Amino acid sequence: MxxxxxxxxxxxxxxxxxxxxxxxxxxxxxxxxxxxxxxxxHGNAGVLARSSLMPFNHPGLWRQLPRLLKNDTVQFRYRPGYLARNLGWAASFLWRARPSVFQETAAALDSLIRLSAPEHQRLLAEAGISHRLRDTGWIFLFRSEAAWQGSALSRAAYARHQVPTQALDPAELARLEPALAPIFTRALWIQGSYSVDDPGxxxxxxxxxxxxxxxxxxxxxxxxxxxxxxxxxxxxxxxxxxxxxxxxxxxxxxxxxxxxxxxxxxLPMAFERGYHMHYGAGDGPALTRPVYDTGGGYVLSPMARGLRLTTGVELNDCETPARPDQLDLAESRAREALALGARLDPQAWLGRRPTLPxxxxxxxxxxxxxxxxxxxxxxxxxxxxxxxxxxxxxxxxxxxxxxxxxxxxxxxxx
Ligand SMILES: Cc1cc2nc3c(=O)[nH]c(=O)nc-3n(C[C@H](O)[C@H](O)[C@H](O)COP(=O)(O)OP(=O)(O)OC[C@H]3O[C@@H](n4cnc5c(N)ncnc54)[C@H](O)[C@@H]3O)c2cc1C
Missing domain, CATH: 3.50.50.60 (FAD/NAD(P)-binding domain)
Known part of the structure; x- marks a missing residue:
């Protein structure tokens, strides 16, 4: 024994x-x-991606801060009382957005992601569920040239860590994902990455x-x-x-x-809460891989149950009741990009991303x-x-x- x-x-x-x-x-x-x-x-977006080496607290966060603090974006919400009680965590999180710590974090996360992918493949095979894994990567979508330029820091980090990517123009994007409406001026296909159709x-x-x-x-x-x-x-x-x-x-x-x-x-841990909802198929072709609409602030992933929409961050207590207005907003942005069918779940699912500074x-x-x-x-x-x-x-x-x-x-x- x-x-x-x-x-x-x-x-x-x-x-x-x-x-x-x-x-x-x-x-x-x-x-x-x-x-x-x-x-x-159970409720996450099911993405296993090399691009996840980019932490939320990267050096570009300082520039985004005035907009995020307005507390009205789809990407980021916070409960003022929670933030006030966790100012120490927030200061520590922001302090670690500086370039030296960011570089260290990106390298550490990259090594962990690289270590994990073959292990997931082994476990999926041993569990007899390799069919749940797609190796088609995922796509970041940009609604304007300015948004694309704003992603330069991430793209440089991907290049530094040899994350395979391919920039797509609207015609190339339409060939890969014909389900998407032609509202994106640029896209970045993260290759060498995976997704599953039911993480739970x-x-x-x-x-x-x-x-x-x-x-x-x-x-x-x-x-x-x-x-x-x-x-x-x-x-x-x-x-x-x-x-x-x-x-x-x-x-x-x-x-x-x-x-x-x-x-x-x-533990200096904060809760980056997020929501999900499933949708039936709309008219037209189906989405074949997860996409992240950087301007819309949501991820759409094809799942066994339907199309799963997951939201960005709501900084809030672990256990306070759900505030799904962020999901409503993300849904309205998603409907600009795709013909989503009806909601399939009686209520939004709430999850908490546990985050250290x-x-x-x-x-x-x-x-x-x-x-x-x-x-x-x-x-x-x-x-x-x-x-x-x-x-x-x-x-x-x-x-x-x-x-x-x-x-x-x-x-x-x-
Ligand atoms: C909206 C959203 C989208 C995401 N998308 C992705 C993604 O695409 N890719 C990715 O890699 N990650 C994603 N994540 C993050 C990922 O889901 C989490 O990092 C991960 O699931 C954390 O796993 P865990 O095992 O640590 O926690 P959990 O899955 O929460 O497991 C904790 C377990 O502890 C149990 N537990 C709690 N309290 C007790 C107790 N007192 N006694 C006994 N048991 C207890 C719970 O029942 C639970 O089973 C996403 C997260 C969210 C919220």
Whole structure:
């Protein structure tokens, strides 16, 4: 029997960590308060893209700030009370938009994305669901020449990291995606990138694979984590439900912040909330790959259920009720670009992107807490980077030198 580990959280990050630690011979129990893949990992846009090396806090953010602070764009909303209570996080986030940190972050995220893509391909094949993966990349759409010029910083970053791209004129775009209305003057096709048609189903299939290989899945609504002589105990909503193991991995996505407070860790994490809605097919040809309308502030992804529209950022508390007016606005912009059919869901889905001030996840052991491991803070790119996260965590938990992964060390904020 290998060493016992509890992985807390069965989103894509926790599930990938559980599979990797199991592959390394550990005796893993995966714990969640619901079935795997019901939260953030269910509702995202399903894009696995090399272009995701661009964090939201890049040096161009300063120029955009006056417009974003007006709080009326489709791309970015905030609740003033939340921002006022989290000014420290906001200042820290902005401070890390400076060029030196940005370069470091882009390089770190690029390495994580590169590590993850082949791992996803392996896991998809092992889970028997390779058909869910498209290798057709995704397309950034620009409504004006000025918007295209405004993307110069991103394009330079892609070139620096050898992200394969192709600039498209309107005729080339129409050939690739005839479903789009001719309102875009420019487009950038991000190649060498992937998407899936149901990220929640992928997460659940990975969890099934973990169980088929002998892993244990437990239902527990964790209320606290505490250290005891033998290691770590996860307390649940009733005393008999507690679980203990020498090693514990916290992979609770946005809920990591509140649960880690019970161990005395105050994570500087903010919630970049986002919404989704599915639409039936409209008249005319279908969209064949995800597109990001940079002016419209939404992503449209073809999914098994229909066309999924996902919104930009709403900076707000994790648990306050949904405010789907951002989705309504994104929908009206999307209808300018595509003949969308009727709404398919009774209400908008709400998710939370868990974001640390440098837009990098934490992967590794918590300082001064031996046996407590963190895999969290994956902001906009957790679906794509979960398998790379798992690989790094597996190496670190097997005693590897952490120097190559310093960019992700938890000690930078704890
Ligand atoms: C609108 C939107 C679009 C996105 N698009 C993309 C994209 O295209 N590509 C990409 O790579 N990423 C995307 N992301 C980001 C990505 O979805 C997240 O980074 C990722 O899903 C985070 O995974 P996770 O496993 O850390 O968290 P989650 O999936 O949220 O999992 C956390 C788990 O913890 C469990 N849990 C919480 N509290 C407790 C408790 N007390 N006890 C027990 N269990 C608990 C939950 O039930 C849940 O299963 C998007 C996010 C949003 C919101």
């Amino acid at each position: 290998g060493k016992q580990v509890i992985v807390l959280g069965a989103g894509i990050v926790g599930v990938c960590c559980a599979l990797e630690l199991q592959r390394r011979g550990m005796d893993v129990t995966l714990v969640d308060r619901q079935e795997p893949g019901q939260e953030t990992s 189903a992928v997460t659940r299939a990975y969890a099934d694979l973990f169980q088929r290989r002998g892993g244990t899945l437990r239902r527990l609504d964790a209320t606290a984590i505490c250290r005891d002589g033998a290691g770590w105990t996860v307390q649940g909503d009733h005393a008999s439900a507690a679980l203990a193991a020498p090693d514990l991995v916290v992979a609770l996505g946005p809920w990591s912040k509140s649960l880690l407070k019970t161990t005395g860790i105050d 440098d837009s990098r996840p934490m992967i590794g052991q918590a300082p001064r807490r031996p046996g407590l491991w963190l895999a969290l803070g994956h902001q906009h790119i957790g679906f794509s980077t979960a398998p790379g996260t798992a690989k790094i965590l597996g190496e670190l938990m097997s005693g590897a030198d952490g120097t190559p992964y310093r960019a992700f060390r938890p000690g930078r904020f704890i």
